Amino acid sequence: MSNRSYIEVENISKIYPGADIFAVKDLSLSIDKGEIYGLLGPNGAGKTTTISILCSLLAQTTGNVYIDSTDLYANVNKIRKIIGVVPQDIALYPKLTAKENLMFFGNMYGIKGSLLKNKIHYYLEYFGLINKINKRIDTFSGGMKRRVNLIASILHKPEILFLDEPTVGIDVQSRNVIIEFLHELNKKGTTIVYTSHHMEEAQNLCSKIGIIDKGDIIAEGSPDQLLKKNCNCKNLEDVFLHLTGRQLRD
């Protein structure tokens, strides 16, 4: 039990009801505490399904997931207290203001009163949104929404943060501030599991990368290790194309 990594995924498979093929098949991975793990893969590879299983939204059909040596499935509530999830969609209420949204999600994590207000002010200040604190989310740009989307998941100071394509469709400045924040968060001890289609971003951010295709991890290691294993490749994108192929995935 003590040999397990902080996040240990053992041979998980997932087949959706009515589906013919496995979304994830016999997938295993391990993530150490304090790591930034990038889960990269083409569309339909199984990234979101894997992240959904890891953050307790979906139950795997077979296999086991351990977080901090605790069986996820058997201890859902315990695990949920230490994880934060940044969904791929902007999971905010458009008609509520930034403050109202964050107050609501903070309350959902059990935080209240001045502690919550201080946290909200701190993060909005950090992400350059303090002057928009009382503006409704539906008046925000895509980048601003992404930043609030991230804040809503970290109010309770999670030990593990799952991010499903957190920088998709936003401007360079917003992406930059998010990536810098994730670095900072990681330095403070937060383990980060992250999916993205931005190879350069992943190469710069992640300490370990798993490339997933057809529901299984086909390569894993640090960005440097992956480049070394595939010596003709100049960057992570080349590695990715080399391993997953150049045919279109829809």
Added chain:
Amino acid sequence: MILKFFASVRKEAILMLRDKAGLAILFVMPMALILIMTLLQDNTFKALEENKIEILLVNKDSGTLGKAIHKGLTEADFFQITDKLEDDTLTEKSAYKKVASGAYQMAIVIPEGATDYIQQVVTHKINTQLPGLQEPVEEDTKIDLTKGVNVKIFFDPVTKNSFKQSVHSALKEFTSKIEAEMAFNIYGKLFKDMFEIEVQQPESFSSIITFTEEYATNLNSKIIPNSVQHNVPAWTLFAMFFIVIPLAGNIIKERESGNVLRLKTMPGSYTAVLLGKLSIYLIICIIQAALMIAIGVYILPLFGLPSLMLGTNLFALFIIVLAAALAATGFGVAIGSIATSHDQASIFGAVSTVILAALGGIWVPVFIMPEVMQQISILSPLNWALNGFYDIFLRDSGTLDIMPYVIKLMIFCIVSIGVSYFYNKFNRSIS
């Protein structure tokens, strides 16, 4: 759990207050609906109750029968008698043509000599009954007893059977009265001749048996049902059940936006969030009902309609409103959970509410539905709630009396939420 619940209530309240169009649909439209439908149906009731049947009367009889029929029909509240046309050409033939053309709903033709004939028949019958008399009471002329007095009635083909029946009944009453009066006169004369006793004719042959109408209610309440008493609770329930559309839409929107996923990754049960949402919609339903009832009591009388009489058990009224609100919100949760899109929920929610309302007697009262539909109507939760309202408003029933309806509504709510729970459970492995 409590923090989650109140946070959810606060969030839903803010969202609701910021949705002006949604609020208009939830409050203004039902109010307009109640006003319009009550006015419309009240006029329909008035048309049935107050419009008089126009009758052409061709009275060829110069005796008491013709006069009695004329007087009786004129004095009756529901007939408008015309016995003279402008061109003074009212005959049996012209009356027939007028009715055939649709100008009048019916015409009555009293034949010539009707009174004389009845007089002769009555005399003949008395003479037959008293064969021992030395002299007949009056000269018993040879009459054809099989002929009878043939009062003709011409009906417009569109005349309702109930109207025909009314005229038939009225005419039978008048002729019976005339026959009785004639018999009394003859017997009076007979007594005077035989015993030299002066028999005083009564002033009136009005019925000895009288009929009074009163609606049966409990206690001392004497509330008379009217279109307001039906329409206000009926359309209030319709509006309350229409909450399934915004509620189901809200659930689907929250699911589609990813908020539900985020909430489900948080510690504690999602139930607290859902209960908070339900509480707001429940409160809205209760406010809706209070507003609609207030309209029935205070606003409808301003339009010349009767005021809504609430009965004497306001606690029972609150209980049935609460039960109906729970049933409506439970139904909304079920639709929101099962429907896969906002459009699907809107269409299914609207159509199912309309069907349940139609079956439940919201549009057409159950008692005038065909027998089969009356049996089916008892399956509609709107029917249960409406019957609860009727019991409180019209029969002055208390909380215990309406419990069968309240229990049915609660079961409907529990089943709806149960369906939603198990549907979600089987579609999501961890929750």
